[in-house]
Amino acid sequence: AQSVTQLGSHVSVSEGALVLLRCNYSSSVPPYLFWYVQYPNQGLQLLLKYTTGATLVKGINGFEAEFKKSETSFHLTKPSAHMSDAAEYFCAVFQNTGGFKTIFGAGTRLFVKA
């Protein structure tokens, strides 16, 4: 069965510091991978996605993620955190074989200190 593990339910960084949010997945076939962001009391919005091709994916607001098949990872990074990045981030996996389903990680709440 597929699963998604996000390491750290809470991550705190200083403004201007590197943001690194970790995501590992288990999948028997190459999946489609997503990062979604959720601001308080709002729905989720797509940050970036990996489908095929280049393994380094760039998203909105300066975020990027790298698909590493050998490590089954899809970590999210941003070189310099901004106060507006404070939100909850969800990693998700989708497979279109054997049942079309999106599996979400438990989420990582990012705090940005001034």
Next chain:
Amino acid sequence: DGGITQSPKYLFRKEGQNVTLSCEQNLNHDAMYWYRQDPGQGLRLIYYSQIVNDFQKGDIAEGYSVSREKKESFPLTVTSAQKNPTAFYLCASSISMGVGTGELFFGEGSRLTVL
């Protein structure tokens, strides 16, 4: 602008009452979903629909019901049988479950509090 509209944003109900959450989309998507979100638990799938007049149970369907009479609409009813209904409910859609990357488009959510 195309998108998903959920209403109401906030809802308070007494125990034992059924409540219906509305979800409307104008993205012309075939597939629609309802998720429940609780702190620290991510998103859990309640029901999904691949096409009009068809829907399937997700992982936590007990105590919920849905209908899909129109492509644009996928209302969720939280019944009195749901033991712990207080939660944040998210409606989502995708182009189709069998085609594409599975990218989900979400509404703004409905927060239900049962008193």
